[in-house]
Amino acid sequence: MDQRLSFVTIAVPDLAAARAFYVDGLGWHADVEVGDVIMIRVADRVVLSLWEQASFESEVGPVRTGPGLVPVTLAHNVASRSEVDLVLQDARVAGASEVGQGASREWGGYTGYFADPAGIRWEVAFNPGQIGASVLP
Incomplete structure (x- = not known):
């Protein structure tokens, strides 16, 4: 396996709020907006993918909930x-x-x-x- 990172995907509870923050607020450009996902190229070969949480969970599995921060x-x-x-x-x-x-x-x-x-x-x-x-x- 090559030593590289291609996508960082974040499961977001509110895709519209995530879009308003990253695209409208910070002024980043969405390269792809399809249904429940927004993809933003953040480096030459790295994409930030904002994925609506329910769809993320249906494909990847349930997200951990509770107090505290995501450990990343x-x-x-x-x-x-x-x-x-x-x-x-x-x-x-x-x-x-x-x-x-x-x-x-x-x-x-x-x-x-x-x-x-x-x-x-x-x-x-x-x-x-x-x-x-x-x-x-």
């Missing part, structure tokens, strides 16, 4: 600390739940978090190291 975050890396704050502000304007302000981290970076309408946590990060630079456009 998605990250959007930027080239500077100030860009972290700007992206967090854009997310707030788009309707994101503010989870945390930008903050300096022990490992040398600067990050903040927000939640999309389904509660998925996004990290906005400035990583001054080589691996951080390697994921920037």
